[in-house]
Amino acid sequence: MKHLSNGGAPATAGRGVGSSLEVSDLLVTTSDGHAVVVDEVSFTVGSGQVLGLVGESGSGKTTIALALLGHVRRGLRIGGGSVRLGGRNVLGMGPSDLRRLRGLEISYVPQDPASALNPVHRVGAQVAEALSVHPGCVDDLRDRVSQVLSDVDIVPEKEMLRRYPHQLSGGQQQRIALAIAFACRPSMIVLDEPTTGLDVTIQRHVLETVRRLCHSYGAGAVYVSHDLAVVSDVATNVAVVYGGRIVELGETDRTFAAPIHPYTRGLLDSIPSPRRSEVLHGISGQPPRIGHRPTGCAFEPRCESRVDACALRTPDPVEVDGRIVRCFRANEMLTLNLRHRPQPAAAPHAGQPKLSVRDLCGFYGDHRALSNVNLEVRQQQCIAVVGESGAGKTTLAQCVAGLNRNWTGEVSLDGKHLKPDAKARDLDLLRRIQYIFQNPYLALNPRQTIGQIVSKPVQHFFHLPRADVEREVLKAMEDVSLGSSYLERYPDELSGGERQRVAIARALVARPELLICDEITSSLDVSVQAAIVEMLRRLQVEHDLSMIFITHNLALVRSIAQECIVLSEGRMVEAGRVTDVLERPSHPYTVRLIADMPTMPEGSKEYPAPVDPE
Amino acid sequence: MTSVRKVGERGAKTQRRHIGPGVVLWRAARTRRGKIGLSLAGLIVAVAAIGPFVAPYSPTAFVGLPYAPPSTAALLGTDTLGRDVLSRVLEGGWVLLIMAVAATTIGVALGAMAGITAAYLRGAVDTVIMRLADVILAFPQLVFALLLVSLVGPRLWLIVLAIALSHVPQVARVSYGTAAGVCERPFIKAQELNGVRPHRIMIDEIFPNLITPIVVEFGLRLTFSIVVMAGLSFLGFGQPPPAPNWGYMISENRVGLAQNPWGVVVPAILIAVLTIGVNTFGDAVARVAMGAVGRRSEIALVGSGVGVVDGSEETTTVLVDAGGVP
Numbered sequence: 001m002k003h004l005s006n007g008g009a010p011a012t013a014g015r016g017v018g019s020s021l022e023v024s025d026l027l028v029t030t031s032d033g034h035a036v037v038v039d040e041v042s043f044t045v046g047s048g049q050v051l052g053l054v055g056e057s058g059s060g061k062t063t064i065a066l067a068l069l070g071h072v073r074r075g076l077r078i079g080g081g082s083v084r085l086g087g088r089n090v091l092g093m094g095p096s097d098l099r100r101l102r103g104l105e106i107s108y109v110p111q112d113p114a115s116a117l118n119p120v121h122r123v124g125a126q127v128a129e130a131l132s133v134h135p136g137c138v139d140d141l142r143d144r145v146s147q148v149l150s151d152v153d154i155v156p157e158k159e160m161l162r163r164y165p166h167q168l169s170g171g172q173q174q175r176i177a178l179a180i181a182f183a184c185r186p187s188m189i190v191l192d193e194p195t196t197g198l199d200v201t202i203q204r205h206v207l208e209t210v211r212r213l214c215h216s217y218g219a220g221a222v223y224v225s226h227d228l229a230v231v232s233d234v235a236t237n238v239a240v241v242y243g244g245r246i247v248e249l250g251e252t253d254r255t256f257a258a259p260i261h262p263y264t265r266g267l268l269d270s271i272p273s274p275r276r277s278e279v280l281h282g283i284s285g286q287p288p289r290i291g292h293r294p295t296g297c298a299f300e301p302r303c304e305s306r307v308d309a310c311a312l313r314t315p316d317p318v319e320v321d322g323r324i325v326r327c328f329r330a331n332e333m334l335t336l337n338l339r340h341r342p343q344p345a346a347a348p349h350a351g352q353p354k355l356s357v358r359d360l361c362g363f364y365g366d367h368r369a370l371s372n373v374n375l376e377v378r379q380q381q382c383i384a385v386v387g388e389s390g391a392g393k394t395t396l397a398q399c400v401a402g403l404n405r406n407w408t409g410e411v412s413l414d415g416k417h418l419k420p421d422a423k424a425r426d427l428d429l430l431r432r433i434q435y436i437f438q439n440p441y442l443a444l445n446p447r448q449t450i451g452q453i454v455s456k457p458v459q460h461f462f463h464l465p466r467a468d469v470e471r472e473v474l475k476a477m478e479d480v481s482l483g484s485s486y487l488e489r490y491p492d493e494l495s496g497g498e499r500q501r502v503a504i505a506r507a508l509v510a511r512p513e514l515l516i517c518d519e520i521t522s523s524l525d526v527s528v529q530a531a532i533v534e535m536l537r538r539l540q541v542e543h544d545l546s547m548i549f550i551t552h553n554l555a556l557v558r559s560i561a562q563e564c565i566v567l568s569e570g571r572m573v574e575a576g577r578v579t580d581v582l583e584r585p586s587h588p589y590t591v592r593l594i595a596d597m598p599t600m601p602e603g604s605k606e607y608p609a610p611v612d613p614e
Numbered sequence: 615m616t617s618v619r620k621v622g623e624r625g626a627k628t629q630r631r632h633i634g635p636g637v638v639l640w641r642a643a644r645t646r647r648g649k650i651g652l653s654l655a656g657l658i659v660a661v662a663a664i665g666p667f668v669a670p671y672s673p674t675a676f677v678g679l680p681y682a683p684p685s686t687a688a689l690l691g692t693d694t695l696g697r698d699v700l701s702r703v704l705e706g707g708w709v710l711l712i713m714a715v716a717a718t719t720i721g722v723a724l725g726a727m728a729g730i731t732a733a734y735l736r737g738a739v740d741t742v743i744m745r746l747a748d749v750i751l752a753f754p755q756l757v758f759a760l761l762l763v764s765l766v767g768p769r770l771w772l773i774v775l776a777i778a779l780s781h782v783p784q785v786a787r788v789s790y791g792t793a794a795g796v797c798e799r800p801f802i803k804a805q806e807l808n809g810v811r812p813h814r815i816m817i818d819e820i821f822p823n824l825i826t827p828i829v830v831e832f833g834l835r836l837t838f839s840i841v842v843m844a845g846l847s848f849l850g851f852g853q854p855p856p857a858p859n860w861g862y863m864i865s866e867n868r869v870g871l872a873q874n875p876w877g878v879v880v881p882a883i884l885i886a887v888l889t890i891g892v893n894t895f896g897d898a899v900a901r902v903a904m905g906a907v908g909r910r911s912e913i914a915l916v917g918s919g920v921g922v923v924d925g926s927e928e929t930t931t932v933l934v935d936a937g938g939v940p
């Protein structure tokens with residue numbers, strides 16, 4: 001190993017400093033070679049650069065990231081192309097070379113640190129192991145362990161080193177994973193959604209650590225994320241992935257300020273802004289499934305700017321404005337403004353109080369999860385409940401709905417007191433409050449057709465004749481923009497967004513007055529989230545609904561809610577109109593939440609100055 | 615599994631197939647293991663079902679000397695009393711089969727009900743049902759059946775009931791485990807929030823999700839029923855003597871094993887082949903049911919959406935069927 005001679009490199013410099021990662025024409029197919037998963041992927045990451053790999057679920061971004069280490073998941077194989085790191089082709093290496101390479105020169109930080117760390121080994125030993133598998137990579141193992149732990153802001157005390165992963169918080173676990181990745185001072189780091197599932201404050205700390213480490217170690221990084229705000233925060237360059245290909249590749253600021261590819265534009269249109277209340281635009285349709293990519297541009301079926309040529313052949317990448325874009329209309333698109341996002345129609349005047357909650361104290365087992373919460377939801381009003389994980393948001397929703405009966409206080413709907421347990425409430429009250437669950441993948445019975453699922457509440461509450469039931473079901477399906485063709489299908493034939501629509505339809509057929517939405521978009525892609533949020537806003541007016549919208553995403557609050565309460569550790573720390581809370585937060589907790597929220601550069605929402613391609 | 619379509623096929627909205635219990639059975643029947651199991655079991659069922667109509671003699675008629683070796687008159691020789699072994703073999707299967715199927719059906723049905731009820735209602739009901747199951751589980755199946763039969767006497771309905779009861783705890787355990795996972799799913803909560811009665815939730819929402827494991831369990835339990843049923847007959851607790859019965863035949867003819875072994879060997883082989891056949895097919899079903907799950911999670915990785923926080927079984931189904939990846 002030539003590079004080993006660099007073992008005693010200065011602590012601040014990475015191994016093989018300056019070695020860049022060059023990917024060209026990477027092709028990943030299924031192991032039988034029939035279906036293409038990722039192809040024609042080319043990019044370069046220099047030392048000190050961070051490339052953001054963004055795209056929605058199923059776009060192939062994780063597959064690309066893993067291929068950089070010469071690895072593919074089971075059922076796939078690398079079909080061609082090259083990944084050069086410091087001049088050597090990673091894809092041509094044998095297993096033993098790859099083992100030496102990984103960790104030493106290129107390392108990987110997985111999405112979920114809880115499952116990436118071995119639960120039965122102490123964290124100190126796990127960091128040390130990363131070093132000891134590459135003998136000779138450092139002079140003094142123990143020194144290096146404490147050094148790298150300090151680098152990720154973990155005090156390398158004996159007591160900390162002796163802990164097991166479950167004794168650390170999520171943020172600390174991710175730092176340990178980062179320490180393991182940086183331990184051997186690799187020249188390239190691949191980070192796969194390292195902050196997904198972390199609260200905003202912890203996310204900000206992790207992002208800062210990543211940025212600082214890449215800088216001080218002179219390492220390059222590939223940062224995979226679905227969150228454009230995070231990427232805009234951390235990445236110098238960005239590659240937008242769609243249907244297994246890179247559709248736009250360029251400098252982050254420029255790309256997000258003046259996106260060229262219609263898909264990038266669509267993504268930016270879908271992101272709620274924490275600064276303004278705007279109408280969100282989802283991208284209609286669904287991304288192509290593996291092996292079902294259209295002949296032409298993969299985005300063509302969903303593209304609003306398509307021309308005839310798009311369906312016939314795949315556009316070759318062209319360079320426009322310093323960026324590489326796969327679109328026939330790249331030159332025109334550059335001068336096109338971003339979609340104007342109007343303010344949504346003023347919220348209807350809040351009517352009579354619908355739900356009132358007084359002095360609600362909720363318990364989760366013996367643990368007091370909520371203390372003295374007061375809130376009021378008026379007719380046609382949406383109140384957002386925000387806070388970090390463990391703040392008691394879901395407990396609040398479950399207490400009101402009667403799923404959790406361990407609470408004291410007073411909750412009333414239209415002045416009628418609600419009993420703590422849903423089982424003790426009368427049928428009409430149950431009908432008027434409908435609950436939509438966070439995870440659409442678990443919210444529908446996999447053994448029933450969509451038609452059965454949606455018709456159930458109608459039969460249960462209204463005892464209508466069959467024809468009327470069918471009519472009600474069809475109406476609800478239309479309300480959620482799903483046609484009658486869905487009625488015969490089973491939930492596992494639907495995408496996450498479609499399932500969540502079905503869950504909403506199931507709530508609507510009960511003709512509810514209050515809708516409790518518990519993080520209903522948190523497991524969906526932004527383009528789908530945008531469509532669901534806009535749909536809810538329409539339904540709110542059409543069906544005269546009041547809503548409690550629970551979310552950890554502050555930016556989303558602007559787009560959906562009029563009122564907002566902020567929970568922290570079970571206490572209500574702030575309440576008021578959304579604009580007031582977000583613009584003039586008074587409690588330090590809210591101030592911190594807003595400050596830590598990753599945001600797109602303000603310029604991206606303004607109309608970009610048209611740049612002459614010449 | 616949808617075959618992999620040409621990449622060029624645009625906008626084709628393929629109907630992704632839902633994997634229900636029927637599909638699992640069908641797929642199991644088409645595997646090599648399933649074909650072997652079905653043929654073996656089918657052969658024996660055919661012997662038992664058609665046998666009575668083609669038997670050359672009455673099963674109770676004396677056709678020769680005891681333990682006469684095979685001859686043209688009696689192809690498999692005669693038994694301990696000089697009756698035709700072939701006729702008794704052909705006659706002696708159907709009662710055993712019907713009783714085994716009946717016992718298994720009753721046992722699995724009761725067990726599933728007990729398991730689902732305990733898992734869904736929790737609390738005291740759970741404790742009572744599952745601890746009772748533990749008590750019954752403490753008795754070996756055959757001993758439990760013998761205990762009941764020795765109290766009342768060898769009645770056929772009682773044997774069926776005794777064997778059915780001895781299945782209940784095991785089936786209850788299996789369905790309890792599966793149902794406990796299903797009960798926590800939000801779609802159950804959604805029904806509860808609408809005030810749907812518990813028994814309707816158990817029947818309409820939970821039970822359909824348990825069909826596949828219950829079908830697998832049925833196959834295994836049927837094997838046990840056959841063996842225990844034959845064992846009881848062997849011990850003399852079956853149909854009363856003159857009636858032919860494979861289990862009892864082994865017992866009554868074993869003294870003459872040296873003179874005419876067929877009276878023991880043939881019924882023994884029939885019981886063994888039936889058991890192996892049913893078991894092999896049950897195994898094929900289990901493999902397909904689990905294989906579907908295993909394959910899903912494997913393929914899930916192909917496009918595991920990182921934006922999607924969830925890695926549930928259902929998510930992955932979509933991907934498998936979507937990708938058509940082998």
